[in-house]
Amino acid sequence: MFQLLGRILRKIFFLEAETPTSRFSSDLEKDSVKSQDGAKVKQKGTKRRISEDSQESVTPAKKKRELEFPSQKDESACSKPVGSRKRKASDTEQLPTKRIKESTDEEEDPKLEFEAKYVELNPLGEGGCGSVFNGYRKSDKLVVAIKHIPNENIYCTHFDESGRELSVEVAVMLKLQSGTSNSAGSKAPITLLDWYVLPHELILVLERPMPASDLQSYIERRGGSLKESEAKIILKHLVEAAIHLQDEKIFHRDIKLENILIEMCSGAPRVRIIDFGLSCFTETNSNHNTFYGTECHIPPEWLIRYQYSAGPTTVWQLGIVLFECLHKKHFNSSSFIRRTIKINNRLSKDCKDFLKQCFTRDPKERPSLEQIHLHPWLN
Structure with missing residues (x-):
């Protein structure tokens, strides 16, 4: 009896003792699982951050290598203007260095x-x-x-x-x-x-052509103006040079005495054009909205509409060159439009007509380079 009672008591005691232990162990396991899950999440998060950091650090280096050593596949991309390339944040810190x-x-x-x-x-x-x-x-x-x-x-x-x-x-x-x-x-x-x-x-x-001087100095050494016959030779060469530039789709934008060299290697004057610093590539009929050139030589269309194009502007500038070759004074577009500057009446009829044609106010009515090249005064 006592033995049976003892067994029952021991069994109850062990069951109660095992239950807390088992419950505690179960809680530990749950906590362990949570901590492991938490550790996995943190590790995963850490791994994600490492992965992101590695992408941020590796990608610029890769781009830098591509920029330094472009492959044939990247050749077209590298040849694009820098301004058209979309910058990324990762590029801005490494490219300047x-x-x-x-x-x-x-x-x-x-x-x-x-x-x-x-x-x-x-x-x-x-x-x-x-x-x-x-x-x-x-x-x-x-x-x-x-x-x-x-x-x-x-x-x-x-x-x-x-x-x-x-x-x-x-x-x-x-x-x-x-x-x-x-x-x-x-x-x-x-x-x-x-x-x-x-x-x-x-x-x-x-x-550097030798011997040669700019047209401004050339005129000054001859008393401030040229004979009409000599000016005709220079203008004919100059018109032909301007037509050549037009054929190459090049707009000089600043043809004037200082930008024209007169080369005297063969006795007859030969025209050379210098200073293409303000020039541009253009089409014959394309309009320009920003003026580059000598302010006092601005064509009337710019003064009126703030637009100008290559052909008519070049013809206007050639007229200015001829005017300054034959008159002992500088040309000013605004003064000419206000009629305070006039063409010398002593010039030949054809020469005066040539100047008037170049100084036609409406660019649409102004003759082309090819047309003034065929003008009677030059032929």
């Missing part, structure tokens, strides 16, 4: 290359866009003109077919030289021999 490093390495070498190839001498002149110096090429003592253009004076740039960003002056001169012989002086536009991009400026090495 790379660009600064590249510009430092690349811009020191061109200066050394320039100094190794050319000798710069005395200054020849200074204009609104830069300074020009006399110089020569070391290899053959070829006389050259060396033009220094500060970066802030490079108003327009152009992307060529390979994606290079060039100043418009360089791009235009390369276009004019394409498809021709490498010999300098084969065309009216001056020849670009070399160019160097430095940190703060662009250096152009240009053909």
